[in-house]
Amino acid sequence: MASKDNSVNIKEALPKSARSYHHGDLRAAVISAGLKRLGEGDARELGLRALARDVGVSATALYRHFPDKEALLDALAEEGLRRLGALQAQAWLKAGGGRAGFKATGIAYVRFAHDEPALFRLSFTRQMPERKGEEGDGGEVAYNLLRAGVGEVFPAESVDAAALHAWALVHGLAMLILDRRVAWDEAMVARVVGLTFGGVD
Incomplete structure (x- = not known):
């Protein structure tokens, strides 16, 4: 009886990473x-x-969830896009939507790249059309906000063309900052994004 109690106590004392995971937890x-x-x-x-x-x-335990490294990288990229979309949605709501909200989503995009450079790069190098999984693209929220926003700022333009124009601006600015061609300056980022995303304050 004492031996059984000791085994339970030892198991409870182990950190979660050393114990078995439930299917979704791992x-x-x-x-x-x-x-x-x-x-x-x-x-x-x-x-x-x-x-x-x-x-x-063990590495073998991971194969049920990630058959190879490519699947793992895709999952990380998907999570990166989900996080980006969540941050942009928060920015949109905090600014009250409309033009101000659209501008806020653009600033949030560039800020995410600055704050999470490796995850940002991974997310946009992995998420090619052929890599979209059964659960869909993690960037769906960000994409929907982009299309909604361009309708506010460019009502007379093609949604597809206007969305590409706006995305090219923030993505290009983000990459210039990540490649150290432009110094990070949030006030300047807000002004540059505002030229396309809702007017300069």
Whole structure:
């Protein structure tokens, strides 16, 4: 009886990463570990073995969720786009929608690239049309906000053309900042984005 009690106590004392995961928990834990490595600038160590070590399981245990490294990178990219969309949605609502909301989504886009450079780059190098999974594209929220916003700012223009114009502006600005061609200056970012996304204040 005492031996049985001890085994239970030892198991409870172990960190979650050293115990077995429920089916959904392991996938989430691996994605979280991958995002942490990206945030720390350790993008080169995003293999299944490295992340398995991070969460305390064998690499074999990950294959049910990620059959190969490509699937893992796609999942991380999908999460990056979901996070971008969530930040833009928050910015839209906080600004009250309309032109001000659209401008806020543009600023949020560039800020996300600045704050999460590795995740931003990964998200937009992986999410090609042929890589969209069964759950859909994580950037759907961001894309819908973009199309809604251009209707406010460019009502007489083709939605597709206006959306591409606006996206090209913020993505190009984001890449100039990430490539250190332009210094990060949020006030300047707001002014530049405002030229297209809702007028200069």
